[in-house]
Amino acid sequence: MKILPTPVEEFVNRTDRNRSLAFGISGATIAFWSLYRVFWALYVSATFSGIGGWSPVSLVVPIVLWGAIGVVSAVAAFAFLTRYAKQT
Template sequence: MKILPAPIAQQIDRVDRQYSLYIGISTGLLAFWSIYRVLWSIYLAVTYNFIFGSLVFPIVLWAVIGVGAAVVSLGFFTRYRTGSATGTVESRPETNQI
């Protein structure tokens, strides 16, 4: 199942394999940090319900950032997992059995 459109996947495939690992790890950390910020903001909004109106924007903002970072991280981890060191996509050799 592909979550990225073909033009974006082609752009990701142009990135070096090692850099795609770095980008995947950093955006994955950003996604986890965003989840933490959303959960912490929801906790504050529930605990102090009089400031809920002021926390709607940060909750939505960090949720959008987290979803975007998770999609980017998944795309680059997929590139790292399936790509070779030369930048071409690896394929499994077919075995011909008689």
């Protein structure tokens, strides 16, 4: 089962092995940072929900934004690190 569209997979396969490692590490770092941001946004929304006049609904946009960034960077990191793991 392929998770990447064909043009993206061709780009990943054309990328140099060492550059794939750099892209993979960068993508994984961004994915972990996004996970951290989503965790703290959820924590803040749960903590501050008891304050009168403040609604945690205002954090929906950042949670969705950082979640999307995290998913895209995790897929990219997986693709490039898989390319790096290949011997050719």
